[in-house]
Amino acid sequence: MQQRPDSMRQRSPLRKPWHIDYLVMRELVGDMIASSSYARGRLLDVGSGNQPYERWLSSVTEYVGVDINHRTSRPAVAGIAYALPFAANSFDTVLSTQTLEHVEAPHLAVAEMARVLRPGGYLILTAPQTWRLHEKPYDFYRYTRFGLQHLLEHSGLHVVRIKAQGGVWTTIGQTINNAIHRQLGPHLPIYAIYLIYLANNIVFSQLDRLWIDTDETLNYLVIGSKT
Numbered sequence: 161m162q163q164r165p166d167s168m169r170q171r172s173p174l175r176k177p178w179h180i181d182y183l184v185m186r187e188l189v190g191d192m193i194a195s196s197s198y199a200r201g202r203l204l205d206v207g208s209g210n211q212p213y214e215r216w217l218s219s220v221t222e223y224v225g226v227d228i229n230h231r232t233s234r235p236a237v238a239g240i241a242y243a244l245p246f247a248a249n250s251f252d253t254v255l256s257t258q259t260l261e262h263v264e265a266p267h268l269a270v271a272e273m274a275r276v277l278r279p280g281g282y283l284i285l286t287a288p289q290t291w292r293l294h295e296k297p298y299d300f301y302r303y304t305r306f307g308l309q310h311l312l313e314h315s316g317l318h319v320v321r322i323k324a325q326g327g328v329w330t331t332i333g334q335t336i337n338n339a340i341h342r343q344l345g346p347h348l349p350i351y352a353i354y355l356i357y358l359a360n361n362i363v364f365s366q367l368d369r370l371w372i373d374t375d376e377t378l379n380y381l382v383i384g385s386k387t
């Protein structure tokens with residue numbers, strides 16, 4: 161099975177305020193913790209990496225990870241999202257974070273997540289609307305709230321919740337951080353880069369609280385249920 165590049169998803173999700181990814185990961189981690197009540201019983205993590213959210217899912221009795229990067233992460237099973245090697249109705253919860261943009265056939269992947277989910281279970285999924293190219297060339301899609309809703313409903317899932325993760329100012333701040341990392345990172349001392357990130361993260365996180373506009377967002381959390 162072909163290996164993909166290592167991703168942020170395979171490392172710890174916690175970020176300090178002077179980190180490049182603080183703005184996006186603050187929203188992502190906060191929403192994952194807030195949504196942990198939907199995760200219970202036997203859970204499948206699709207695109208699991210090193211299972212960074214497992215620690216917050218206290219009601220999960222069995223955690224099963226599946227990932228194509230079986231040499232650079234620690235999934236229980238090596239596999240691809242649009243052909244999951246599990247029986248139908250075999251998991252109480254399916255989790256997939258920051259993976260769907262790297263799947264060549266996202267409609268098949270969501271259909272597979274719905275297939276392995278038991279009736280009454282929940283799918284917890286996150287995917288980006290705005291992000292620079294990464295894990296090239298395996299970076300295929302970006303999603304609006306309506307695209308994610310369509311994918312879930314087309315697979316027979318009921319959308320319980322869709323939440324934007326950050327607004328326009330978080331998006332601008334994160335984009336600036338990404339550009340600084342790309343253009344200035346190799347040329348400035350690390351402490352100078354950290355100071356720039358820290359200033360950006362403080363300013364743009366505060367602006368996002370004062371001027372709320374989530375039509376321009378970095379990411380979405382969507383929760384679907386299977387009846």
